[in-house]
Amino acid sequence: MDNQRLKFVILIIAVAVITFGWITVGVGSEEVPYVSIMEIVANNYEFEQNRLRLGGLVEEGSITYSTDRLNVDFVIAQEEHRLAVHYQGLTPDMFNDGAEVIIEGRLQDEVFIADNLMTKCASRYEADIIKPESNPQGEI
Amino acid sequence: MITLGAYSLQLGFLFALVSLGFGGWTLARDDGRFQVAAQRALVISSGFVLLATAVLVQQLLISNLDLEYVVRYSSVETPTMYKFAGLWAGMEGSLLFWSAILAIYIVLINFLNRQRNQTLMPLVNIVLGIILLFFLLVNIFFENPFTLLPPGTILQGSGMGLNPLLQHPVMLIHPPILYLGYVGFAIPFAFAVAALIRRRLDATWIRSTRRWTLIPWLFLGVGIILGGMWAYVELGWGGYWSWDPVENASLLPWLTGTAYLHSVIIQEKKNMLRLWNVILIMITFILTIFGTYITRSGIISSVHAFAATDLGIWFFGFVVFTIVACVGLILLRWDEFASPNRLESFTSRESGFLFNNMVFLALTLAVLWGTMFPVLSEAVRGAKITVGSPYFNRITTPMGLILLALMGIGPLLAWRKTSNATIKRNFIWPGVGAVVVLVTGLAMGVSSIYVVVTLALASFVLVGIVLELARGIAARRRIAGEGMLTALLNMVDKNRSRYGGYTVHLGILIMFIGFTGKAFTVEQDMTLREGEKTQLKDYVFTLQHHYIEKRPNHIAKVIDLTVAKDEHIIATLSPEKRFYTDSDQPNTEVAIFSHGLIDLYAILGDFDQETGVAVLKIMINPLVQLIWLGGIIMVLGTIIAILPSRADRKLQEKLT
Numbered sequence: 001m002d003n004q005r006l007k008f009v010i011l012i013i014a015v016a017v018i019t020f021g022w023i024t025v026g027v028g029s030e031e032v033p034y035v036s037i038m039e040i041v042a043n044n045y046e047f048e049q050n051r052l053r054l055g056g057l058v059e060e061g062s063i064t065y066s067t068d069r070l071n072v073d074f075v076i077a078q079e080e081h082r083l084a085v086h087y088q089g090l091t092p093d094m095f096n097d098g099a100e101v102i103i104e105g106r107l108q109d110e111v112f113i114a115d116n117l118m119t120k121c122a123s124r125y126e127a128d129i130i131k132p133e134s135n136p137q138g139e140i
Numbered sequence: 141m142i143t144l145g146a147y148s149l150q151l152g153f154l155f156a157l158v159s160l161g162f163g164g165w166t167l168a169r170d171d172g173r174f175q176v177a178a179q180r181a182l183v184i185s186s187g188f189v190l191l192a193t194a195v196l197v198q199q200l201l202i203s204n205l206d207l208e209y210v211v212r213y214s215s216v217e218t219p220t221m222y223k224f225a226g227l228w229a230g231m232e233g234s235l236l237f238w239s240a241i242l243a244i245y246i247v248l249i250n251f252l253n254r255q256r257n258q259t260l261m262p263l264v265n266i267v268l269g270i271i272l273l274f275f276l277l278v279n280i281f282f283e284n285p286f287t288l289l290p291p292g293t294i295l296q297g298s299g300m301g302l303n304p305l306l307q308h309p310v311m312l313i314h315p316p317i318l319y320l321g322y323v324g325f326a327i328p329f330a331f332a333v334a335a336l337i338r339r340r341l342d343a344t345w346i347r348s349t350r351r352w353t354l355i356p357w358l359f360l361g362v363g364i365i366l367g368g369m370w371a372y373v374e375l376g377w378g379g380y381w382s383w384d385p386v387e388n389a390s391l392l393p394w395l396t397g398t399a400y401l402h403s404v405i406i407q408e409k410k411n412m413l414r415l416w417n418v419i420l421i422m423i424t425f426i427l428t429i430f431g432t433y434i435t436r437s438g439i440i441s442s443v444h445a446f447a448a449t450d451l452g453i454w455f456f457g458f459v460v461f462t463i464v465a466c467v468g469l470i471l472l473r474w475d476e477f478a479s480p481n482r483l484e485s486f487t488s489r490e491s492g493f494l495f496n497n498m499v500f501l502a503l504t505l506a507v508l509w510g511t512m513f514p515v516l517s518e519a520v521r522g523a524k525i526t527v528g529s530p531y532f533n534r535i536t537t538p539m540g541l542i543l544l545a546l547m548g549i550g551p552l553l554a555w556r557k558t559s560n561a562t563i564k565r566n567f568i569w570p571g572v573g574a575v576v577v578l579v580t581g582l583a584m585g586v587s588s589i590y591v592v593v594t595l596a597l598a599s600f601v602l603v604g605i606v607l608e609l610a611r612g613i614a615a616r617r618r619i620a621g622e623g624m625l626t627a628l629l630n631m632v633d634k635n636r637s638r639y640g641g642y643t644v645h646l647g648i649l650i651m652f653i654g655f656t657g658k659a660f661t662v663e664q665d666m667t668l669r670e671g672e673k674t675q676l677k678d679y680v681f682t683l684q685h686h687y688i689e690k691r692p693n694h695i696a697k698v699i700d701l702t703v704a705k706d707e708h709i710i711a712t713l714s715p716e717k718r719f720y721t722d723s724d725q726p727n728t729e730v731a732i733f734s735h736g737l738i739d740l741y742a743i744l745g746d747f748d749q750e751t752g753v754a755v756l757k758i759m760i761n762p763l764v765q766l767i768w769l770g771g772i773i774m775v776l777g778t779i780i781a782i783l784p785s786r787a788d789r790k791l792q793e794k795l796t
Contacts, residue, residue, distance in 0.1 A: 008483055008491075012498065019502040023509055023535060030531035034514065034524035053526055068667045069745065069755040089665055090745040090757050093726040104528070116528075 032104060037081035045107050054083070054112065055102045063097065076101065076112070087114040094119035142207060145195030146286040148188045149236075152243075153276040155185035156269050163266040167337075175262050182265050183250055185272065186243035193240040196233060196285050200226040205299055209233060209285045215299030215722045217693040221312060222302050228315040229302055231451075232285035237316075238432070239275040241323045246272065249327055249352070257348055263334035264327075271326055274458050282451060301693060301722030310370040318363030318390060322428045324356025325393060328400075329425035332418050336469050341476045343408045346417065350637075351782055353404075353421075357397045358778040364390050365771040376728040376743045378663060378759040380767065383532040388511040389431030392504055396424040399500035402493050405637075409555065410490065415470070415477035416497070422466045427504075429459050434511070485557035492550035499542050506535045537590055541597060544652055547645050548601035551608065566604075573603035588659045595656065598649045605642050633785050640781025644774050651770030657763025665745075665757045677760050679740060680704045684712070686747045686754055694720045696729070699744055699754050703733065710735060715744040715756065738762045 032051045040052075059082065062075035071088050085103060095101065095117065105114035162178035165171065199207050200223045203216045213233065214226040228234040246268050253261050279285070289295075305311075328349040335345035367387065368380035381387060400420040406413050433455035483490050509516075510527050517525040552566040577599040581592035609628070616627035632639040666674055668683040675681070684700040701713040716729035733740045738760060745755035784792070 005482060015498045019505065023506050026531050026535040027513060027527055030527045032526050032528060034526060070665045090743065090755060093728055
């Protein structure tokens with residue numbers, strides 16, 4: 001291998017190593033684990049990472065807006081587990097009792113302080129509305 | 141009519157199969173007897189696919205509620221133009237739409253190559269035939285749009301209507317354009333495979349697919365930008381890009397496609413990088429299928445995803461099949477890749493392109509890694525871990541800036557080796573331009589270092605492009621004695637790829653400047669009563685009225701918000717909260733007013749009819765419009781590069 005070619009090979013390897021290093025560092029510092037309420041309770045509301053991600057259903061009747069409607073408290077449910085959530089900001093269109101939501105944020109005094117609230121089936125292209133099992137007459 | 145659609149689809153499948161049979165015979169026996177038959181069968185198959193698509197569109201237009209697909213994605217009340225959009229609103233229709241676009245490409249490519257590329261075309265048709273067959277297979281056996289509603293179903297109302305989010309003019313053109321891009325990469329891919337099989341790896345296949353690469357690249361780019369535009373004007377969170385898996389899926393092939401557009405230049409000029417180019421176009425094509433897989437399988441949760449289905453395994457299988465076939469083929473033809481030429485110097489145009497390619501690939505990898513991270517981490521560590529926008533922004537911003545720098549440096553380098561004198565001459569003014577902006581930015585106290593660096597690099601690129609144009613024009617004026625404009629037009633016409641490329645670069649740098657606007661965005665959530673005011677930056681917003689309007693398929697809550705600057709009312713913003721009666725869904729309609737380059741953006745949360753208190757969010761988004769402007773310039777540049785030059789046209793006339 002001649003000198004010039006060697007230089008290019010070294011350069012390409014260097015770029016590859018830097019890229020991998022950069023990506024690994026980036027992922028490491030921005031990891032947001034997907035947790036369940038059960039894990040949160042089991043971990044005593046303490047996690048290594050600062051931010052957590054959690055999915056579940058909005059407990060029926062648990063939504064309470066502040067008087068200026070800019071803050072909302074609700075309870076997120078995963079099967080029999082429950083967790084209180086606080087969110088500041090306008091709620092998405094499909095945020096409602098029973099809606100499937102994904103929240104991101106941190107834990108503080110056993111309350112999930114969410115800074116990101118997404119409703120799951122809201123923005124799907126497909127609304128899954130034809131549900132024969134819940135609709136025995138086959139009505140739409 | 142429904143039967144006609146269903147049969148057309150099946151006949152399309154059958155003819156694709158027949159074509160592959162004939163094609164396979166031609167290839168295996170090296171016997172040209174059935175070559176024409178194979179081609180005709182594929183074109184006929186394409187015709188049937190288009191017929192089936194036409195039938196589905198017609199059914200949507202007449203709102204035939206016997207068809208489950210029509211009931212699910214349209215309704216009698218859906219405005220006519222959005223009935224068209226029903227075609228790509230659901231899984232079944234969108235797959236058919238995909239096949240239809242491939243069919244259009246197949247017909248076009250066969251028509252345009254009726255006299256040309258005779259050695260490659262039979263193989264190109266086999267590759268395209270396999271892709272078409274796969275999509276038709278899925279369409280017929282798993283997601284058939286011509287399925288009737290189960291007998292005995294009682295309809296309440298007149299169809300579920302199109303998802304309100306899709307009822308936006310941009311959404312009428314965004315999916316078709318994106319699809320034209322996605323599907324179009326199948327053409328250069330098919331040519332690459334054909335060239336590989338036929339051992340024709342010189343630059344011929346690359347020249348004959350130059351336009352067929354630029355066209356999908358253009359469509360994909362425009363599709364992505366339109367998607368951002370739709371998110372901005374429709375989704376109501378004030379941004380245009382959220383690093384959602386589906387957005388990333390469309391960005392990935394665009395990145396590798398862009399790398400490919402640059403690296404093929406080296407093969408054309410120096411006959412190098414043969415293997416690399418083949419690999420790049422293969423990766424690009426595989427990423428388009430992979431993108432479809434991500435969107436359809438529900439493997440990664442995304443706001444865009446179609447409902448989760450079992451289709452994932454089929455798409456995954458097809459991706460694996462393609463990868464295995466590509467790798468196998470490359471290994472079989474390994475001896476074909478050696479090139480007599482090699483890189484001579486770091487300071488050469490070639491190595492500029494090489495760096496460009498490395499960074500594009502690194503960027504692709506970073507985006508792919510972040511997108512797939514939830515799946516990978518679950519497989520390896522057993523815990524599903526996501527990385528959101530912070531990861532992507534942090535990783536991709538520096539890479540984007542390196543690319544911006546390369547965009548300025550590359551064109552200033554000479555082929556083979558750049559002499560020190562040339563470097564001095566070419567770099568001095570762009571360098572001055574960058575330093576001036578850098579110093580001014582720092583002196584003005586712009587807080588974000590990324591913003592200052594972006595603007596400085598943009599200035600470097602801009603000065604470089606302007607100088608290049610000025611020198612070219614000056615030379616033509618001196619030698620040919622042409623006027624300013626004539627010189628410019630002739631110069632561009634003489635080398636359309638190059639100057640089209642510069643125009644695209646100009647568009648990209650304007651978009652980069654647009655991206656920096658994010659650093660200056662201001663937003664506030666608030667509650668306002670009628671007559672109440674609020675101030676954000678230099679703008680005073682007053683809530684004038686709130687009212688409810690009943691429209692054909694929805695009810696809208698509206699507020700009128702006047703905006704004043706320096707005591708003068710400059711606009712009225714009327715954001716809405718709609719409730720769609722056909723699909724039973726609420727939807728936020730934002731209001732945007734562009735004051736110069738500053739967008740005033742209002743989102744209505746809700747209002748209480750009795751108390752008259754409205755909850756809303758106001759944002760001030762500077763420079764976002766530059767992104768759309770940059771996009772338009774990018775389109776113009778690509779069109780310059782695609783259109784044939786005067787010399788080409790004359791040659792064409794002589795030939796015919």
